[in-house]
Structure formats: C-alpha cells, structure tokens
Amino acid sequence: MNMHDPERRADDFEPDAVPWPGSRALTLLRALHSMLNGEADEDALLRDVCAAAVDLAGYAGAWIGYLDEDGGQLRGMAARGTGVVDGMVDEDEIVTALHRGLPWVQSISGSAGGTEAAGVAVLPLEDGAGPFGALLLKPADAGAFHTAEIELLFEAARSLAHGIGSMRAAIRHARAEDELRRVDRARKTLSAVNRTLVRATDEHTLLCEICRIIVEEGGYRYAWVGYAQHDAAQSIKVMAHVGVELAHLEGLRITWADAERGRGATGTAIRTGEPSIGRNVLNDPDLVLWRDEALRRGYAAISAFPLRVGGTVIGNLSIAATEADAFDAAEADLLSELADDLAFGVETLRTRQRTLEAEAAVRRMAECDTLTGLPNRWRLRIRLEEEVEAAKRDHRPLALLMLGIDHFQEINETLGYHQGDAMLCEIAARVARVVPETLNIARMGEAEFAVLLPDCDAGAASRTAQRILTEMFEPVAIGEVMLDAGGSIGIAIFPGHGTEPDALIRRANVAMHQARHHGHGMALYTGGRDRECARRLALIGDLHRAIDSNELRLFCQPKVRFSNREVCGVEALVRWEHPRLGMLWPDEFIGLAEHSGLISPLTDWVMQAAFRQSYVWREAGVLLPLAVNLSARDLRDPRLTERVRNLLATWGGEPEGVQFELTESALMQDPSGGLESMRRLKDLGIELFIDDFGTGYSSLAYLQKLPVDAIKIDKSFVHSMLSDTDSDVIVRSTIDLAHDLDLEVVAEGVEDRAGWQHLAAQGCDVAQGYVVSQPIPAETYLDWKAVDAFATRLVN
Numbered sequence: 001m002n003m004h005d006p007e008r009r010a011d012d013f014e015p016d017a018v019p020w021p022g023s024r025a026l027t028l029l030r031a032l033h034s035m036l037n038g039e040a041d042e043d044a045l046l047r048d049v050c051a052a053a054v055d056l057a058g059y060a061g062a063w064i065g066y067l068d069e070d071g072g073q074l075r076g077m078a079a080r081g082t083g084v085v086d087g088m089v090d091e092d093e094i095v096t097a098l099h100r101g102l103p104w105v106q107s108i109s110g111s112a113g114g115t116e117a118a119g120v121a122v123l124p125l126e127d128g129a130g131p132f133g134a135l136l137l138k139p140a141d142a143g144a145f146h147t148a149e150i151e152l153l154f155e156a157a158r159s160l161a162h163g164i165g166s167m168r169a170a171i172r173h174a175r176a177e178d179e180l181r182r183v184d185r186a187r188k189t190l191s192a193v194n195r196t197l198v199r200a201t202d203e204h205t206l207l208c209e210i211c212r213i214i215v216e217e218g219g220y221r222y223a224w225v226g227y228a229q230h231d232a233a234q235s236i237k238v239m240a241h242v243g244v245e246l247a248h249l250e251g252l253r254i255t256w257a258d259a260e261r262g263r264g265a266t267g268t269a270i271r272t273g274e275p276s277i278g279r280n281v282l283n284d285p286d287l288v289l290w291r292d293e294a295l296r297r298g299y300a301a302i303s304a305f306p307l308r309v310g311g312t313v314i315g316n317l318s319i320a321a322t323e324a325d326a327f328d329a330a331e332a333d334l335l336s337e338l339a340d341d342l343a344f345g346v347e348t349l350r351t352r353q354r355t356l357e358a359e360a361a362v363r364r365m366a367e368c369d370t371l372t373g374l375p376n377r378w379r380l381r382i383r384l385e386e387e388v389e390a391a392k393r394d395h396r397p398l399a400l401l402m403l404g405i406d407h408f409q410e411i412n413e414t415l416g417y418h419q420g421d422a423m424l425c426e427i428a429a430r431v432a433r434v435v436p437e438t439l440n441i442a443r444m445g446e447a448e449f450a451v452l453l454p455d456c457d458a459g460a461a462s463r464t465a466q467r468i469l470t471e472m473f474e475p476v477a478i479g480e481v482m483l484d485a486g487g488s489i490g491i492a493i494f495p496g497h498g499t500e501p502d503a504l505i506r507r508a509n510v511a512m513h514q515a516r517h518h519g520h521g522m523a524l525y526t527g528g529r530d531r532e533c534a535r536r537l538a539l540i541g542d543l544h545r546a547i548d549s550n551e552l553r554l555f556c557q558p559k560v561r562f563s564n565r566e567v568c569g570v571e572a573l574v575r576w577e578h579p580r581l582g583m584l585w586p587d588e589f590i591g592l593a594e595h596s597g598l599i600s601p602l603t604d605w606v607m608q609a610a611f612r613q614s615y616v617w618r619e620a621g622v623l624l625p626l627a628v629n630l631s632a633r634d635l636r637d638p639r640l641t642e643r644v645r646n647l648l649a650t651w652g653g654e655p656e657g658v659q660f661e662l663t664e665s666a667l668m669q670d671p672s673g674g675l676e677s678m679r680r681l682k683d684l685g686i687e688l689f690i691d692d693f694g695t696g697y698s699s700l701a702y703l704q705k706l707p708v709d710a711i712k713i714d715k716s717f718v719h720s721m722l723s724d725t726d727s728d729v730i731v732r733s734t735i736d737l738a739h740d741l742d743l744e745v746v747a748e749g750v751e752d753r754a755g756w757q758h759l760a761a762q763g764c765d766v767a768q769g770y771v772v773s774q775p776i777p778a779e780t781y782l783d784w785k786a787v788d789a790f791a792t793r794l795v796n
C-alpha cells in the first residue's frame with residue numbers, strides 16, 4: 001500500500017511509455033466537465049461518471065460510494081465494470097485514507113521507473129466540511145497508475161465533488177425558494193383573511209369569503225368549512241366551500257367518529273382537536289377511500305384544522321393542495337393561525353349576535369314591565385324628565401307618588417312567587433282605577449310602583465294617595481287565599497322637594513319609608529331621613545380614610561374584681577377623632593362599618609393597636625389582659641386565627657394576655673360556624689368572653705357547648721336591677737347559671753357604689769363601668785392606675 005507523492009509530475013515519467021497513461025484520466029476529466037454542465041440529477045450524474053470511466057476512458061471498473069453519517073462506512077451509490085469492490089480493496093483502509101484527504105492506490109505488484117504499483121485508485125470526494133465519499137477506479141490492464149494520471153484523476157474527483165456540491169446547493173436553493181413561495185402564499189392568505197375578519201358582519205358570509213380567499217388568492221386546490229353534528233353518525237355539515245362541489249363533499253360521507261370514514265384529515269382534526277397536516281393522498285392508508293377521486297380532481301395533499309369556539313371544537317377548516325409535499329412546517333403554522341383567527345371571528349360574530357339580541361330584548365324591556373304591562377323605571381324616568389321640563393317652563397307643580405307594598409317578601413316566601421305576581425297585577429289594576437292614565441304609572445321595583453301626577457300640588461297629591469290606599473284596603477283574593485294588600489305611599493312635590501327627576505324619585509322613596517316606619521299610610525317628604533342618609537354615606541367614606549390615615553384612637557376601660565378590688569383586665573375600645581366632627585363614639589360608626597364592609601379593617605386596626613399597647617405595658621412591667629371585641633363578620637373570616645397568630649408572633653407575650661369578647665347576637669347568626677371559630681381561638685390559649693349576655697336569645701344547651709371563660713351581663717339589665725325586679729332576677733339568675741357552668745361573670749355598666757355593693761352581694765366576680773372608670777386613652781392607663789381613683793370613689 002503506497003501513498004501518492006504529490007511532488008512527482010508527469011514529466012518525470014519515461015517518454016517512451018506509449019500510449020501515455022494520463023490520456024485515460026484526461027478523457028474522464030473532459031467527460032466529467034461536460035456532464036457537470038448539463039446534468040441536474042445527482043444519482044444520474046454518479047451513474048454517468050462511472051459509465052464514462054469504463055466506456056470512454058477505458059478503466060476496467062468504476063465505483064462511487066458515500067460515507068454514512070458516522071463517517072465509518074461507505075455506501076455504494078453507482079458502479080460500472082468489475083474488480084473494484086469485489087474483494088480487491090480493504091474498506092477500512094479506504095475510509096482511513098479518505099479522512100487524510102489524499103488519493104491512494106492499493107498496490108498489487110511493484111514496477112520499475114516512474115510508476116506506482118498496480119491496484120485500485122481511491123480518490124476522495126470532499127466539500128468544505130471534509131470527505132463525504134470516494135471515487136474508485138480499476139485499470140483495464142495490469143499497468144500501474146502513473147503520478148500524472150493520479151493527479152488528473154484527483155482533479156476529476158475534485159471537480160466531481162464540486163459539481164455535486166453545486167447541484168446540492170441548487171437543490172437546496174430551489175427547495176428554499178419553493179418553501180418561501182408556499183410560506184408567502186400562506187402569509188398572503190392569512191393577511192387577506194384577517195382583513196376580511198375585520199369587516200365581517202355575518203357568519204355564513206364570513207365562512208364563504210374565507211374559503212374563496214384560500215382558493216383564489218392563496219392558490220390552493222379547494223377549501224371548505226364544516227360544523228360537527230352531534231347526531232348518532234357524528235356527521236359533519238358543510239357550511240361553506242370553494243373549489244369543490246357540495247355534492248362531492250357530501251358524497252365523501254366524512255364523519256368525526258373514530259371509524260373508517262373518520263380517520264382522514266377532517267375527522268381527525270375535529271375528533272382530536274389538533275391539526276391534521278399534509279396528509280398525502282397517494283401513500284396515506286387512511287385516505288384510500290378517497291384516493292381515486294382525489295387523483296381525478298388533481299389534489300395530492302390535504303390538511304385540516306379544528307375550529308375551536310368557547311373552548312369547544314365546533315368544526316373544521318379543510319384545505320387541499322395539488323403538491324404532494326405541500327404544507328411544510330412554516331406553511332402549516334401560518335394556516336393554523338389562519339384557522340384560529342377564523343374561529344375567533346366566528347366566536348366574535350356569535351358574541352356580537354348574542355349582544356344584539358340581548359340589546360333588542362333590553363330595548364323591549366326598557367319601556368315596559370313584562371309582568372304588569374306598565375311602564376318601568378327607565379320609562380318613568382324619561383316621562384318624569386319631560387314633565388319636569390314642562391313644569392319649569394310653565395311654572396306649575398307636579399307630584400310623584402311612590403307606593404310600596406307592605407310585607408311583600410313574606411308573601412313570596414310563604415305562598416310562592418306565582419301568588420306574589422298575581423297580587424302585583426291586581427294592585428296595578430287597582431292603582432289604574434284611581435289614575436286611568438297608565439302612562440303615568442310605573443313599576444319601579446319588585447313591590448314598588450310610582451305614580452306621576454302632572455299639574456298637581458301637595459293637597460291634590462295627598463288626596464290621590466288616600467284614594468289609592470282606599471282601593472288597596474280590600475284584601476286581594478289569590479285562589480282561595482285572601483291577602484292583605486296594605487301599602488305605604490311617599491309623596492314628593494316639584495319644585496318644593498326637588499327640581500330634578502332623580503331627586504324627586506329619591507325623595508319620594510324616602511317619604512315612602514318614613515310612612516312605613518311610622519305606620520301612617522302616606523307621608524310627604526320632610527328631608528330629615530334624606531339628610532341623615534347623606535351624612536351616613538359621607539361618614540363611610542371618611543371612615544375608610546380614617547383607618548388608613550390612623551385617625552382612630554385606642555381607649556380602654558378597666559375591669560376590677562369584687563373580691564380584692566384589683567384591676568384584672570381592660571377592654572379595648574376605639575374612638576374616632578374626626579377632623580371636622582370631633583371625637584366620635586363607637587355607636588356613631590361601628591354600625592356603619594358593619595354594613596359597609598369596613599368592620600374587618602376596623603377590627604384589624606383595633607387588634608394591632610391593642611397588641612402594641614400590651615407590649616408597651618409589658619415593657620413598663622405591667623402584665624394586664626386586654627380584651628378586643630370581635631364582630632359576626634370576624635367570626636366568619638377563615639383567616640381570623642392566622643391574623644391572631646401573626647400578631648402574637650409580631651408583638652410577643654403570652655396568649656393569656658389576650659382576650660376576645662364576642663356578642664351573643666353575633667354568635668347566634670351562625671351558631672355552628674361561630675363555635676368552630678371559638679374553638680380555633682381557644683386552641684391558641686386565648687380567653688373568650690360572651691359580651692352583652694341576655695340579649696341574643698341563645699339556649700342554655702348552646703351556651704353549655706361554648707368554649708368560653710366568662711360571660712358579661714348586658715348593661716341594660718345592670719342599670720335597672722335596683723329599680724326593676726325582673727332585671728334583678730335576670731342578673732341574679734345569670735350569675736348563678738354562670739357559676740354552675742364554672743364561668744366567671746362580668747357585670748357591665750356598674751355606675752355607682754350601690755350597684756357595686758348589690759352585685760358583690762350576689763356573688764358577681766368582676767365589675768366594669770363608671771364606678772371603676774370611664775373609658776380612658778390607653779396611653780394614660782398607667783397614670784390612672786397610679787392615682788388609684790377607683791378606690792377613692794368606693795370609699796367616698
């Protein structure tokens with residue numbers, strides 16, 4: 001085995017060698033150059049090169065092989081003649097030589113002069129990345145390969161490798177251009193579809209236009225949209241199609257069931273909810289049912305995309321192409337986006353249609369109450385606005401009556417809504433007997449009616465209201481049941497009670513509630529309740545700001561044991577230092593907080609302030625339990641225990657230094673839930689008190705279950721126990737009951753020494769009230785304790 005020496009030239013060989021051996025290589029090189037100029041197919045080129053080497057150049061055999069992906073073996077691509085690979089060469093040696101990048105000749109026998117040993121010439125085929133194959137040639141005689149011949153053959157191999165590389169590059173370029181063309185086709189189609197989606201107003205028109213764009217502008221063979229039917233056959237209804245007849249599509253009998261006719265592209269896309277891309281009609285076994293017809297119609301590949309609306313696949317967009325290799329990844333991605341956009345367009349149109357239908361229904365309902373046939377609130381508002389403008393222009397009064405049916409909710413709950421509706425219709429008829437102009441009567445709410453009286457003063461309005469109440473005096477017969485049709489009427493007059501429609505409606509409604517509250521049947525608006533409501537609304541807004549801006553102050557009221565007259569704890573109280581109204585007491589804002597959703601933030605503020613104050617006292621050497629009130633809403637908060645645990649972790653101290661007071665009425669709103677919340681608090685080691693005991697109507701059996709440490713007798717009983725025998729009995733019985741249950745008793749509202757002495761005689765445990773101290777700022781408690789004012793009051 002000899003390696004070719006690249007320094008040797010053809011001139012070094014003997015001139016009398018006839019014919020010159022390089023002529024074979026030159027003939028092959030010329031033939032190869034001619035082939036490279038005209039051949040466009042790589043396999044054909046390889047076959048032609050082998051044929052030229054044998055038939056034209058006179059070599060005994062020619063063979064071309066390519067290295068596999070690992071570069072360890074050669075795979076034959078073309079051959080001609082004999083003696084090349086049939087045992088004459090060692091493949092491992094060939095592969096080794098190829099990786100050196102130089103031609104190599106297997107020696108058979110030596111020779112003299114300027115010749116190489118006879119054998120097989122191995123010529124590497126290389127590109128920029130290294131060798132990718134080899135050209136093997138076997139001479140026709142036993143003569144050796146001359147160096148000049150090897151150089152020419154090496155040149156031929158390089159030319160062949162270059163030609164193959166150029167051919168592959170051209171193929172890649174053509175393929176890339178084809179892919180770009182297809183992607184561009186899909187992109188243009190997508191763009192046209194999106195423009196159509198923006199302008200679409202009708203679903204069927206949209207589907208047809210999308211199919212047209214795909215075929216006429218996108219250049220696809222055909223497109224169609226189908227909707228999945230939920231019948232026994234799971235059939236697909238054709239909704240739109242272009243490029244193919246409806247009869248053909250229906251004749252395909254495609255289904256989305258997992259059956260023979262459901263495993264094509266369309267059925268698979270609907271059934272799986274995933275695109276079915278590039279299904280080749282020629283070789284896809286699941287498309288054999290439709291192959292002949294597809295070939296006759298000139299399409300070779302099919303893709304189908306699911307249309308998903310509202311999270312559910314409603315149908316398909318199916319597209320056919322004439323090219324068997326259509327729908328590459330980039331094109332498929334764009335078409336998938338197109339299908340998604342189409343589905344979004346369908347969903348948008350359906351939503352828009354539902355909105356239009358809803359708007360139409362709203363417009364029908366806008367002026368008429370469906371139950372009574374009377375104008376409704378919206379229509380009355382417009383009518384009132386018109387009459388107010390006329391009254392302003394003509395300087396005349398008008399009246400608005402608001403009629404509310406008493407106890408209507410109880411009728412619904414007792415007899416049912418059907419009977420309640422019948423009653424409302426009867427009342428509407430009775431009002432219409434007093435006010436025949438039904439355009440001036442409106443149903444304002446579930447059990448409220450309004451009556452507009454143009455050119456009517458307060459006196460005339462009151463008389464009309466009385467006639468309406470007289471009509472309603474007679475019970476209403478609903479089947480065999482007689483129902484009381486009692487009502488309350490509020491009256492507002494233009495211009496005295498307001499000059500705008502909304503103000504008149506609001507004030508007539510306020511007057512109606514005044515009439516119901518006082519039991520007078522009817523009432524003219526007086527303004528007090530309206531102003532009070534406005535004040536309450538303003539306070540709600542201020543309270544939210546006060547919590548965030550720290551305008552609240554922590555007060556406390558000490559509690560003292562009867563046995564040793566020592567302070568045993570304090571109750572945390574909150575005061576609001578309003579910047580405009582001054583100091584506000586809890587009665588003025590706790591109710592607002594409970595009804596406005598601010599009670600939890602307010603409780604959080606109080607707990608934070610109480611825990612911080614306990615820390616301050618501990619730092620001063622005072623260990624004093626501090627009790628915080630919890631509302632019914634706090635008991636329902638699943639995070640209550642976590643809130644308390646976080647405060648304990650933040651401020652330290654023992655759980656015994658914390659007490660919570662829960663009103664009996666709050667516990668009775670949700671007995672089982674309240675009991676569970678109390679158990680979780682008790683598990684933290686916290687003492688629990690029942691506040692305002694005696695006002696919540698709890699049973700003794702329920703009280704026995706509560707994990708509490710003490711009960712607080714409501715101050716209403718304590719205040720009157722010395723003057724009212726019943727209150728005294730309640731106080732004494734409560735003390736005895738609590739002691740029997742091993743609970744402590746705290747008396748609230750102990751105001752003087754007489755009350756103190758009476759409760760002490762009854763065996764009460766703890767007193768809280770003005771006899772001990774009025775509520776004081778928490779930061780002044782230590783000063784209060786130092787002067788011992790409580791002991792002085794009891795002595796004096």
